[in-house]
Amino acid sequence: MTLPQHDWALPDLQSSGVSLVKDEPSVVWAALAPLLAGQPRVRLSRDAGRSYPQKFERDLTDALPTVPAAVRVFGKDGSCRALFFDFDASKGGLAQVTADVRVLQEWLHRLGARWIEDFSPNGGRHVYVPLADPATFTDARELVEALGNRLPSLDRTPHQNLLHGCMRVPGSRHKTGGHQQLAMSLSMAYDVARRPNASTVWAAMRRDLRDEIQAARALRLEAVAPVLETSAANTMNVSSASRMSQAMQSIARTGLYDANRYGSNSEARQAVITGAAAAGLNATDIYRRMTQGIWPGLASFYARYSAGNRVQALQRDLAASHRHLKSKATNTARQSSNHKNPTSRPNTQPPVLHRGNSTLVDSAAEHRFIRTWRNAASLVEQTMGSSRADLARRMVLRALGAAAHMTGGSVVEFGVRSLAVATGLDHTTVAGHLRALRSASNPLIAMLEKAKGTRGDQYELTIPDPLKESAGDLAWKKGKLHALRPAFRELGFPAAFVYEALETSATPLSTAELVRITRLSRTTVSESLEILAAWNLATRGCAGWTIEASTSLSTVAECLGVLEDVAAQVKLYRAQRAVWRKWLAGRAPDALLPSPDDDYPWEIYEGPPDDLSLADLAFRSAG
Numbered sequence: 001m002t003l004p005q006h007d008w009a010l011p012d013l014q015s016s017g018v019s020l021v022k023d024e025p026s027v028v029w030a031a032l033a034p035l036l037a038g039q040p041r042v043r044l045s046r047d048a049g050r051s052y053p054q055k056f057e058r059d060l061t062d063a064l065p066t067v068p069a070a071v072r073v074f075g076k077d078g079s080c081r082a083l084f085f086d087f088d089a090s091k092g093g094l095a096q097v098t099a100d101v102r103v104l105q106e107w108l109h110r111l112g113a114r115w116i117e118d119f120s121p122n123g124g125r126h127v128y129v130p131l132a133d134p135a136t137f138t139d140a141r142e143l144v145e146a147l148g149n150r151l152p153s154l155d156r157t158p159h160q161n162l163l164h165g166c167m168r169v170p171g172s173r174h175k176t177g178g179h180q181q182l183a184m185s186l187s188m189a190y191d192v193a194r195r196p197n198a199s200t201v202w203a204a205m206r207r208d209l210r211d212e213i214q215a216a217r218a219l220r221l222e223a224v225a226p227v228l229e230t231s232a233a234n235t236m237n238v239s240s241a242s243r244m245s246q247a248m249q250s251i252a253r254t255g256l257y258d259a260n261r262y263g264s265n266s267e268a269r270q271a272v273i274t275g276a277a278a279a280g281l282n283a284t285d286i287y288r289r290m291t292q293g294i295w296p297g298l299a300s301f302y303a304r305y306s307a308g309n310r311v312q313a314l315q316r317d318l319a320a321s322h323r324h325l326k327s328k329a330t331n332t333a334r335q336s337s338n339h340k341n342p343t344s345r346p347n348t349q350p351p352v353l354h355r356g357n358s359t360l361v362d363s364a365a366e367h368r369f370i371r372t373w374r375n376a377a378s379l380v381e382q383t384m385g386s387s388r389a390d391l392a393r394r395m396v397l398r399a400l401g402a403a404a405h406m407t408g409g410s411v412v413e414f415g416v417r418s419l420a421v422a423t424g425l426d427h428t429t430v431a432g433h434l435r436a437l438r439s440a441s442n443p444l445i446a447m448l449e450k451a452k453g454t455r456g457d458q459y460e461l462t463i464p465d466p467l468k469e470s471a472g473d474l475a476w477k478k479g480k481l482h483a484l485r486p487a488f489r490e491l492g493f494p495a496a497f498v499y500e501a502l503e504t505s506a507t508p509l510s511t512a513e514l515v516r517i518t519r520l521s522r523t524t525v526s527e528s529l530e531i532l533a534a535w536n537l538a539t540r541g542c543a544g545w546t547i548e549a550s551t552s553l554s555t556v557a558e559c560l561g562v563l564e565d566v567a568a569q570v571k572l573y574r575a576q577r578a579v580w581r582k583w584l585a586g587r588a589p590d591a592l593l594p595s596p597d598d599d600y601p602w603e604i605y606e607g608p609p610d611d612l613s614l615a616d617l618a619f620r621s622a623g
Helices: 025-036 093-110 137-148 186-194 199-208 210-222 246-254 265-278 283-291 296-301 307-328 364-381 388-407 416-423 427-438 465-473 493-504 511-518 522-534 553-560 562-587 614-619
Strands: 041-044 057-059 069-072 079-087 116-119 125-136 353-355 358-360 445-449 458-461 538-541 544-547
Touching (some): 093 125, 125 137, 125 199, 199 210, 246 562, 364 388, 364 465, 388 427, 493 511, 493 522, 493 538, 493 544, 553 562
Antiparallel strands (some): 538 544
C-alpha cells in the first residue's frame, strides 16, 4: 500500500531532487542529542568512526564533539527513550536502504507514530521514534529484531546490546566526512522529540508485530548463548559463599539469559536476586548497582513497575530469595582461615618461597632489596619508550615486583599464564616480553631455572651493577606496587600509569609533570587524563590534576564489566593446565602435580577493594 507523502517524511533521495534544509550541525546536535539519548553519555571514536570503545565514553554535553560520536541507546535503568533504526547501505546498497525506509515510514504512519529521520554522507539512513514511556531492553530488542526480519538493511545491533548499544544522532560527524543531516526541518524534528509517541502507539507497534516477536522468541529458545551457561563446569568455582557467580552477574549486567532455563524476565530476575542474596548483598547494595548503571540488565527487569514501586518489588523478591535460601541451606558455613586439613597451613600464614634446597621467608633484607629493586626499575623505565611493547614490559616488571612483595622474596616462580592474568596480556605475549627483559643491556630479572612439570620458570629480581649506587641512594617509594588493576584492562595501560603518578603524588600535578613522570607523550597523557576525568577518576583544579577520591576504582571496574573478561581468561587457562596435568600424569608420573585447587588462586569479587590489582588475583594463594 502506497500512502501520500506527508510533510515530514523523507522523499526518495536518489530521484526526487528535493532540496533539503541544512541546519548547522552543532545546533542540531545540541537540540536533539540530549532528547534522544538513553542516558547523558556519549562515546567518541578515535579511529575515524570505525569503533566506539567504552573507555572513550564521556558525559553528553551540548557541544558537538570534534570526532564521530554515538550516544548510548539504553539508560542506566535498562530502558530506552527512543527506538533507533539504523539502515546500513552496506547491506544491499542504497536501493535496499531506500526501499526499507519507505516500508518503515508507511508502517509508522499507519500506526499513527511520529519520527525523526536523518541520513549519512555515505547513503545510510537513521530513523528515531521517541517514546513517552521508555521501553524495556527486552521489549525494544524484540521489536527491532522482528522488524529486521522484514527490512534486510536494518542493523539490529544497537538494540541487542544493553551495555554497548550506541548510534550517531543528527549533527554527529561521520567517518567519511560531513555530518548526520536531518531529512526534515530542525523545528519539526525538535517538536517530535519534545512530544514523543504515546504508550498507545508503542502498544500498537508491539501488537502489529506479535507474530514476528513470537518467532524471534522461538529462535532464542533453540540457540543458547555459551557465555550464559550456568552449569558448574562453566561458571567460576568461587572459594567463598560471599562471591556471586559470573553467570548471574552477566544477566544482571546485560539482561540476556538462557530462555530454556528461565522462561521469562521475572524468572531470570528472581535468579539474579537469589544469587545476590547468597553473595550477602542487601537491598541497598542491589538497588545501588541498578541505579548507578552497574546492573542495567536487572534494572530493565524492574521497568514494568513504576519508579515509586520498584524498591518495594525488589524487597519482596529479596525476601523470597532469603526464604528459598534458608529452606535449602545445608552445610553452607563459609570457609574461614582454619586449616583445610591437619597438614595445610592457614591462609593467614606468610607465604613461603623455595629456592633450591633452602627455604626463604620474608626478612628485612629481602624487603630492603625489593624496595631498592623498585627504584632500579623506575630508573630503567626512564630509558624506555612509550610504544605498546614498552608499556607492556613495564607492566610485566610491575607484576614480577608485586609477586616478589607477596612471596616476601626476590625469587619469583609464577608461570606466564599467571603473569598474563596479572597484566591483562596474553600468555604468549608475556613470554616474549620476559625474553626481551632478561636480554636487555641492564636486565632487572634473571632466569634461575626453566619451567619443569607444573612449575613455571623461576626468575630472580636483579639490580644491574651500573644502577646499584643510584638505586640505593633514592628514597623508597611509598605504597603498594600494582601490576594492572581491573578497571585499566578497559581504560588502558597509559591511563593506569597516569593514575599511578597522580595516586603517589602528595601534590597536584600538571600535564607537563605527568609527561615527565610517566615517560609518555603529551598527547597520550592528555588523552589518558580525558579518560580518567570522563570516568570521574581524576579532576583538574587550579594547581593541577589530582585523584578524585569520591570515585571507587571497583565501581568503575563493575561498570566496565572487566571481571568477566578476566574470568574468561582464567577459565581458559584452567582448562589448558588441566590438559597439561593429564598429559604429565601419563608420561611423567614423578612430576610435581598440585591438587586441582592449586592451579589458579582466583576469586570472584562483587566489588574488589580499590587497591586490588590483577596480580593480587593471580598470585593470592601462590607460594
